[in-house]
């Protein structure tokens with residue numbers, strides 16, 4: 001996998017507004033927020049897309065989702081609600097090829113998405 005923007009953020013080569021970190025997951029605010037709260041949860045291990053996730057990554061994916069859900073509770077908007085999105089490849093709207101979960105909150109979301 002090529003050296004992505006998010007790998008550089010994980011290494012602290014470029015700055016980001018980091019809101020959460022543990023051994024395997026880093027979360028930082030999206031630079032172009034689509035909601036009042038827009039945070040990206042990324043695994044520190046580089047995985048390009050959801051298509052590249054294997055059985056060995058199952059626990060890591062679980063930790064990624066759990067980290068987002070716990071952070072939402074800590075921030076106090078979990079009961080009101082939020083949206084988690086994983087974009088995959090061109091039709092999914094993926095632009096950074098290091099797997100990431102978008103956590104969006106702070107406004108009512110529309111469905112279906114555009």
Ligand code: AMP
Pocket residue numbers: 005016028029030031032033040087093094095096097
């Ligand atoms: P995606 O389109 O699903 O690949 O999402 C990539 C996201 O990364 C977009 O929402 C961008 O706004 C966001 N992004 C790009 N560069 C940065 C950066 N330097 N710091 C934080 N978020 C970024």
